[in-house]
Amino acid sequence: MASRRELGSSGSSSSGFISPKLKCHCGNYAVVRTVKNGPNVGMKFYGCPKWPVTDCEFFQWVNWNMDNSNVNRDVEDVRFRLLEKDTVIGEKEIEINFMKETLKKVELKLKSKDEELKDTKKELSCTRIELMKASRNENIISLALFFSWVFFALLLVYLKA
Numbered sequence: 001m002a003s004r005r006e007l008g009s010s011g012s013s014s015s016g017f018i019s020p021k022l023k024c025h026c027g028n029y030a031v032v033r034t035v036k037n038g039p040n041v042g043m044k045f046y047g048c049p050k051w052p053v054t055d056c057e058f059f060q061w062v063n064w065n066m067d068n069s070n071v072n073r074d075v076e077d078v079r080f081r082l083l084e085k086d087t088v089i090g091e092k093e094i095e096i097n098f099m100k101e102t103l104k105k106v107e108l109k110l111k112s113k114d115e116e117l118k119d120t121k122k123e124l125s126c127t128r129i130e131l132m133k134a135s136r137n138e139n140i141i142s143l144a145l146f147f148s149w150v151f152f153a154l155l156l157v158y159l160k161a
């Protein structure tokens with residue numbers, strides 16, 4: 001799956017564990033992820049399995065207590081915003097790295113194509129040289145043939161005389 005690679009390891013990581021209970025806004029089972037940088041490092045949360053390739057903003061801390069007071073909720077909300085930022089930054093980094101990788105691959109492919117082209121050109125010039133040599137040889141052979149006939153004719157004339 002592409003999402004696994006895009007999630008990578010530097011932003012947030014998917015543990016691969018799928019919650020049997022929680023479903024995200026787009027109807028998929030939420031996955032548990034760990035925050036990898038920022039003030040919430042090491043904390044686990046449920047998120048959309050398709051993140052970041054989705055508009056689904058489902059988020060829930062693991063061990064989220066629904067009976068939390070409003071104050072705690074506000075704290076969690078601030079934490080969530082911070083984490084969201086960290087996660088987004090992490091995901092962007094991964095996205096950029098992924099793009100860089102893709103670029104590298106394309107460059108490599110281009111290089112190999114360039115070399116292939118060079119090889120083909122070399123082969124072509126080799127073939128041309130061989131062709132030239134061959135036609136030159138043909139000329140030499142026909143010239144030799146011509147002179148041998150002349151010599152033969154002269155020999156006949158000499159013998160008859």
Ligand SMILES: [Zn+2]
Nearest residue numbers: 024026048056
């Ligand atoms: Zn979702």
